């Protein structure tokens with residue numbers, strides 16, 4: 001049932017006594033439900049966040065400028081520049097729950113070691129040469145890789161190469177900030193282990209398909225895999241589309257392959273607050289309009305196409321980012337073969353039994 005003020009009992013005519021009553025509410029910091037109910041209990045979500053697109057070329061240019069003008073070190077902690085959703089009053093929030101930022105390190109630079117309760121990941125749309133050291137384990141960052149820094153692990157980054165590197169950070173900072181659940185502390189000012197292994201110890205222990213070390217307990221909170229490598233993600237997407245061509249199931253819809261990054265000890269999402277996926281569309285494919293409770297951010301990894309969110313439509317290309325507010329319908333059209341990275345706050349809503357999905361034309 002839709003709750004609207006106009007359908008409720010008629011509001012009384014204004015009188016001096018009624019005005020006095022409303023003034024008294026204000027004085028006592030009280031708000032009556034009957035004047036607010038339309039906004040508080042809409043028939044379906046009306047998020048304050050807006051659909052919006054940020055261009056990678058512009059982000060990279062400003063990150064490079066920051067690289068020449070702003071040092072990275074203790075205090076500021078990171079040369080990270082956050083996407084600020086136009087509906088969220090200038091706060092550094094891509095969506096009400098999700099932080100998305102471009103982070104930039106010059107050649108030979110270190111970002112100091114710290115830890116925080118907020119969960120973090122990195123996604124690399126281009127470049128290489130930085131190692132992120134998570135609880136002492138150096139993890140190489142290369143194009144297409146998805147890397148985890150779950151909450152409360154010490155981490156610093158170091159650029160061991162002669163070229164700058166930029167990447168996408170995603171965290172649950174806004175969620176943690178709204179609900180007042182954040183803790184943090186400093187570690188050493190520089191990364192202690194500057195070694196450059198191709199594979200982290202975490203991957204050598206955990207990242208073999210379908211296999212887990214018998215010695216290790218499961219971890220229901222966050223995945224123990226520090227890096228999900230592009231070669232594996234790419235192969236999984238490639239095989240889904242090839243199976244489709246051979247007449248076998250696997251794709252989410254015609255011409256649309258997708259994989260979710262998972263915690264191998266649970267099969268669930270990589271971290272308690274963040275879901276992450278990689279999608280591949282065949283050239284010419286348009287996805288069914290889909291809406292979900294909760295918000296997400298997409299980044300084009302390769303190719304070009306168009307993204308429609310609600311009444312907005314943008315042409316997008318490599319690196320471009322799109323914020324998708326709760327319950328707004330989204331469709332993607334691939335102008336070329338199109339790879340997209342996506343992260344979302346869905347695990348929060350699934351934990352709370354508040355998740356909903358609607359896909360146009362899907363009556364199952």
Ligand code: GTQ
Pocket residue numbers: 077078080081101103116120155169170171
């Ligand atoms: O790299 O540790 O974009 O702590 C925001 C907070 C990155 C990081 C961000 C962080 C980091």
Ligand code: FE2
Pocket residue numbers: 114115116120155
């Ligand atoms: Fe951090």
